[in-house]
Amino acid sequence: xLVAAAVCPCPPLLVPEVAGGAAHEMDAARAACEExxxxxxxARPGKLVVVGPADPPARGTYAxxxxxxxxxxxxxxxxxxxxxxxxxxxxxxxxxxxxxxxLLSRAEWTAAPVEGLGVGEPLNRERCETVGAQLSASDERxxxxxxxxxxxxxxxxxxxxxxxxxxxxDARAARALDEASPEQLLALDEELGYELGASGRSSWHVLxxxxxxxxxxxxxxxxGGFEGRLLYDEAPYGVGYLVASWS
Numbered sequence: 001x002l003v004a005a006a007v008c009p010c011p012p013l014l015v016p017e018v019a020g021g022a023a024h025e026m027d028a029a030r031a032a033c034e035e036x037x038x039x040x041x042x043a044r045p046g047k048l049v050v051v052g053p054a055d056p057p058a059r060g061t062y063a064x065x066x067x068x069x070x071x072x073x074x075x076x077x078x079x080x081x082x083x084x085x086x087x088x089x090x091x092x093x094x095x096x097x098x099x100x101x102x103l104l105s106r107a108e109w110t111a112a113p114v115e116g117l118g119v120g121e122p123l124n125r126e127r128c129e130t131v132g133a134q135l136s137a138s139d140e141r142x143x144x145x146x147x148x149x150x151x152x153x154x155x156x157x158x159x160x161x162x163x164x165x166x167x168x169x170d171a172r173a174a175r176a177l178d179e180a181s182p183e184q185l186l187a188l189d190e191e192l193g194y195e196l197g198a199s200g201r202s203s204w205h206v207l208x209x210x211x212x213x214x215x216x217x218x219x220x221x222x223x224g225g226f227e228g229r230l231l232y233d234e235a236p237y238g239v240g241y242l243v244a245s246w247s
Contacts, residue, residue, distance in 0.1 A: 004043030006036035009241035032232035032243035041111035045143035052096025052147030054118025062116030068098030082114030132209025148200020150240020158238025170240035177244035180228030
């Protein structure tokens with residue numbers, strides 16, 4: 001049963017060592033992520049699953065102790081998912097989960113055991129919803145750390161250049177996260193999100209599936225009983241970054 005979620009962006013630039021001299025430009029985003037994780041721990045989960053976009057062959061599940069690295073970004077920095085011993089011969093974490101692992105390490109997360117799930121960005125809405133429902137099917141108190149960025153074409157200098165549709169897509173996502181609305185999240189167009197480079201779309205749909213599944217449980221409130229709060233909504237570098245808390 002899903003009891004809480006934190007939504008965070010996943011650019012490696014969140015890691016100060018990667019950002020270098022521009023690290024201060026992401027200070028507000030880091031602070032918002034820290035607040036979202038604090039709220040997540042307060043929900044007293046029995047398990048935390050970090051969900052983030054991944055390309056093949058990095059899709060699939062990761063056990064606590066899986067390792068990631070930022071060496072591909074020119075930084076000699078490794079991270080471990082959760083507090084467990086490193087998993088030998090495990091596939092390295094995709095970038096999104098490595099950023100999630102770094103956020104958890106920074107927050108000194110000890111509230112619950114941690115697992116990872118890499119989700120394909122093109123995965124369709126129905127499949128994402130099913131994955132989310134499967135995650136929340138257990139009686140265990142589940143928390144999700146949902147990694148993913150908004151559109152990458154908010155300005156002329158953005159990685160995806162400029163697309164006039166991007167701001168409206170990110171605004172719809174921000175409203176859905178602020179209102180903790182699975183329906184609004186699921187209404188985000190998957191094809192449009194892919195065209196606009198919104199890497200978080202599939203992860204957000206997994207969250208929506210997990211939250212919506214709780215409605216079938218005894219005593220569940222309409223809407224899954226979640227209170228949403230949008231903690232950060234900016235587009236530095238022309239990429240939409242959103243931080244939210246569902247509790």
